[in-house]
Amino acid sequence: MPPEISVRIDGEDVRVRGDCSVAAALRQAGYAATRLAHDGSRRAACCGMGICFECRVQIDGRERLACLTPVAAGMEIWRDA
Amino acid sequence: MSTVASVDVLIVGGGIVGCAIAERLARAGLSVCLVERDVLGGAATAASMGHLVVLDDDAAELALSAYSCARWQALAPSLPATAEYRRNGTLWIARNVEEMAEAQRKQWRLAQAGIDSELLTAAALAEQEPALAAGLAGGLRVASDGMLYPPVAAAWLARQAAAQGAQIRCGVGVRNLVEGAVLLDDGSELRAPHIIVANGCAAPELLYGAPIRKRKGHLLITTRSAPRVRHQLVELGYMQSAHGGDGESVAFNVQPRPSGQLLLGSTRQFDDVSSTVTPRLIQRLILRAQEFLPGLATATALRAWTGFRPTTPDHRPLIGPWPARAGVWLACGHEGLGVTTALGTADLLAAQLLGLELPFDARPFAPARFAAQVSHAA
Numbered sequence: 001m002p003p004e005i006s007v008r009i010d011g012e013d014v015r016v017r018g019d020c021s022v023a024a025a026l027r028q029a030g031y032a033a034t035r036l037a038h039d040g041s042r043r044a045a046c047c048g049m050g051i052c053f054e055c056r057v058q059i060d061g062r063e064r065l066a067c068l069t070p071v072a073a074g075m076e077i078w079r080d081a
Numbered sequence: 082m083s084t085v086a087s088v089d090v091l092i093v094g095g096g097i098v099g100c101a102i103a104e105r106l107a108r109a110g111l112s113v114c115l116v117e118r119d120v121l122g123g124a125a126t127a128a129s130m131g132h133l134v135v136l137d138d139d140a141a142e143l144a145l146s147a148y149s150c151a152r153w154q155a156l157a158p159s160l161p162a163t164a165e166y167r168r169n170g171t172l173w174i175a176r177n178v179e180e181m182a183e184a185q186r187k188q189w190r191l192a193q194a195g196i197d198s199e200l201l202t203a204a205a206l207a208e209q210e211p212a213l214a215a216g217l218a219g220g221l222r223v224a225s226d227g228m229l230y231p232p233v234a235a236a237w238l239a240r241q242a243a244a245q246g247a248q249i250r251c252g253v254g255v256r257n258l259v260e261g262a263v264l265l266d267d268g269s270e271l272r273a274p275h276i277i278v279a280n281g282c283a284a285p286e287l288l289y290g291a292p293i294r295k296r297k298g299h300l301l302i303t304t305r306s307a308p309r310v311r312h313q314l315v316e317l318g319y320m321q322s323a324h325g326g327d328g329e330s331v332a333f334n335v336q337p338r339p340s341g342q343l344l345l346g347s348t349r350q351f352d353d354v355s356s357t358v359t360p361r362l363i364q365r366l367i368l369r370a371q372e373f374l375p376g377l378a379t380a381t382a383l384r385a386w387t388g389f390r391p392t393t394p395d396h397r398p399l400i401g402p403w404p405a406r407a408g409v410w411l412a413c414g415h416e417g418l419g420v421t422t423a424l425g426t427a428d429l430l431a432a433q434l435l436g437l438e439l440p441f442d443a444r445p446f447a448p449a450r451f452a453a454q455v456s457h458a459a
Contacts, residue, residue, distance in 0.1 A: 038305070038340040038341070053304070053383055056304060056381065062379060063304060063306040063379075063380075063381045064381075
């Protein structure tokens with residue numbers, strides 16, 4: 001089992017297994033949606049390979065694709081969902 | 082299948098220009114059929130920014146674009162919300178004193194067409210658009226310019242035409258023009274005393290020698306994390322890029338979408354006829370935009386795409402009878418201004434076809450100005 005790491009999601013400290021993308025870490029922590037579309041509907045990681053852009057979240061202050069960003073200890077992740 | 086049908090007017094091409102003409106002529110009581118080989122507003126119309134802008138570098142273009150922008154303003158209350166029409170103005174940006182002098186000349190020229198504008202000092206520019214870089218000289222604000230989402234506007238115009246009896250036929254192309262008729266890809270023939278070629282870059286496929294070249298452009302749209310912008314922002318050097326020589330050019334032109342996304346333009350190339358996005362040009366586009374909007378450095382690009390502007394040798398559209406073929410009219414070659422000028426084009430062509438008073442001088446747009454080079458054309 002890979003070691004657990006601590007990250008902060010929407011201001012809440014959570015522990016996740018650290019061998020995955022931010023998108024997978026969000027799912028581990030029980031978060032389905034990543035963002036809100038302009039009409040307010042909830043969106044979630046769909047393609048998992050950087051094409052659909054549905055998984056974008058703020059990671060350490062920058063908008064990034066959760067599916068293409070490896071999760072790391074101490075990351076601060078904000079969804080707008 | 083070889084059925085023969087007959088209408089007063091046949092329009093080839095369902096871009097925003099063809100749709101506007103269908104609406105105008107159906108409203109005049111003519112029987113109209115519009116034939117679009119793909120989908121309505123699917124080519125240059127869909128690729129474009131939808132900036133409704135009065136351009137003044139040429140008196141004819143000024144007359145056409147000022148008239149057309151006024152027509153869009155009058156039509157705005159009827160447009161569906163999804164057409165996203167907004168009148169948020171253009172801000173022409175000057176980087177130095179020479180460009181400020183150009184802004185003053187531009188103000189004078191626009192005033193000749195009754196268009197009000199406001200010169201902005203560097204401080205006033207920063208107040209209007211705080212996201213702009215420091216050190217710019219000022220600008221010219223044209224509050225009456227607007228924007229819309231072109232494919233929705235085109236489809237709406239086509240629906241208005243259909244509601245007044247026009248036939249709109251999508252998914253079938255025109256194979257050939259013959260005397261008083263067109264032959265369609267499905268083998269049928271459509272007869273019409275007036276045939277209007279409004280298919281933009283595809284016009285030379287039907288009319289050999291039609292003086293239209295494809296001028297490729299790249300556009301990019303950001304996510305909503307982009308800097309906040311209110312006006313369409315265009316550098317005053319834009320017209321040099323638009324009307325300059327045959328070389329590749331990039332000019333700063335940014336539009337805030339109602340969603341909060343930014344649409345970034347614009348590039349121009351003649352030599353590339355593939356629709357592929359060229360990373361080098363996207364990079365130039367972004368670097369140019371960052372000079373004016375430094376906050377773009379941390380924005381996320383969502384999509385990039387290309388389109389082709391139908392360009393004539395003198396950068397003016399072809400609106401009027403085609404001298405080489407009786408009964409054939411042109412409404413094409415609008416380069417990057419087809420969305421802005423669709424309604425003015427429709428009114429000018431309709432006035433000529435119906436023998437009405439012209440809304441403005443038709444001669445600068447007459448296809449006959451290229452008669453010498455098409456005299457041997459079919």
